Amino acid sequence: MDRGRGSMNAQDYELDGYDYVLPGEYIAQNPVSPRDNSRLLVVDSPVGCHHGVFRQLPEWLRPGDLLVMNNTRVIPARLYGRKSTGMEMEALLLERVERQVWLALVKPGRRLKPGAVVEFSAHGDRHLPPLKAKIRGTDEETGGRFLEFELSGDRQLQDLLDDYGHVPFPPYVTDTQAVPDQYQTVYAQAAGSVAAPTAGLHFTPRLLEELDRLGIERAMVTLHVGVGTFRPVEVADIRTHQMHQEWLEVSGETWRKVREAKERGGRVIAVGTTSVRALEGAASVGAGSVGAGSVGAGLKPAPTSGGESGFYGKTDLFIYPGYEWQVVEGLITNFHLPRSSLLMLVSALVGRSRLLQLYQEAIAQKYRFYSFGDAMLILPEARLSA
Incomplete structure (x- = not known):
């Protein structure tokens, strides 16, 4: 992958270059209501920004x-x-990973050796027998454990999670009154993520209706958020970081809408870094169908294991400064953790120094950070020049 775009310096590749200090009180513990009352930092030029509300x-x-x-x-x-x-x-x-085998992060991991048997309890008000699972081994890449669940007949774990599982709020959300539905987008459909695509949490049905009325189009991708998105970057040279694969689907219908938007002069704006990874990941797999700098009327569907109308598979694409964008032109995103791959992805769009300046502006204006926090809109006019 050609990552030679833009003006680069050594710090763009150094993990320490993606650090910033955030006062703890700025970490949002609860979502705002209604959802579109969150604040919006609008970045519409290489030097300027505006402060507003997401419903705008x-x-x-x-x-x-x-x-x-x-x-x-x-x-x-x-x-x-x-x-x-x-x-x-x-x-x-x-x-x-198999019919009754799941990869999981477990605590305390060191005390759960292969062969150990664990029992998971149902919700307190549901008098159901515990779910049993055996530790089959350790995954070296994630440090997780492979759990083989003891389920009779044709029962599947997915069908039992409503009785036994809990929606996993992020670890920095420690004092919240949020309910699980507030950690789902209003357009969520395809079950499979362990974390929400949080930029989408700001949309309400009313706002979506207004966008439709104004002729602003929408398209859907599916990327199931896994450890690849929130796993910390731990290497001093970020270029050596290896992303864990995440499952995605970009349909032929979505590729068609992207192509048509570009043909009519519209801008393709991803809602969230996971949408970015889905679009750019699918495009990178379709080698030759979407060339760097050539997206437009020539855009074609990326290959798929199920036909020729889209892409269905996994991506481990890691986007950081110098990345050559193929599809995405603008971005709606929340504010991300220091030293995270998500911060590096957004830096690839506007530049690391510029993004850290915007974060300092957001802190000075007392924006709310992370999953239940406020949002940023980066328009194509604010992108790094080629």
Whole structure:
């Protein structure tokens, strides 16, 4: 992948270059209500920005623009249980790897050796037998454990999670009155994520109706958020960081809408970094169908394992400064953790120094950060020049 775009310096590749200090009181513990009352930092030029409210989003968009949204739905992926010794433990399901085997992050991991049996309890008001699982082994890439669940007949774990699982709020949300539905977008459909695509949490049905009325188009992708999105970057040279794969689908219908938007002069604006990873990840797999700098009327569907109308598979694409964009022109995003791959992705769009300046402006204006926090709109006019 050619990552030679823009003016680069050594700090753009150094993990320490993505640090900033955030006062703890700025970490949002609860979402605002209604959702579109959150604040919006609008970045519309290489030097300027504006402060507004998310419900004003249509004022910054144009008829013919295309918003690309991730329709994944968060599953009740956190399970609580104990070993036969009575030791309490918890598991965060990441993905199914075999029919009854799931990869999970577990605590305390070091005390859960292969062969150990654990039992997970149902919700307190549901008198159901515990779910049993055996530790089959350790995944070296994630540090997680493979859990083989003991389920009879044709029962599937997914069908039982509403009784046994809990929607996993992020670890920095420690004092919240939020309910699980507030950690789902209003357009969530495809169950499979362990974390919400949080930029989409600001949309309300009323706002979506207004966007429709103004001729602002929408398209859906699916990327199931897993450890690849929130796993910390731990290497000093970020270019050596390896992303964990995440499952995605970009349909032929979505590629058609992208192509048509570009043909009519509309702007393709991703709602959230997961939508970015879906579009750019699918495009990068379709080698030759979407060339760097050539997206437009020539855009074609990326290949798929199920036909020629889209892409269905996994991506481990890591986007950082110097990345050559293929599809995405603008971005709606929340504010991200220091030293995170998400911060690096957004830096690839506007530049690392510029993004850190915007974060300092947001802190000075007392924006709310992270999953339940406020949003930023980066318009194509603010992007790094080629």
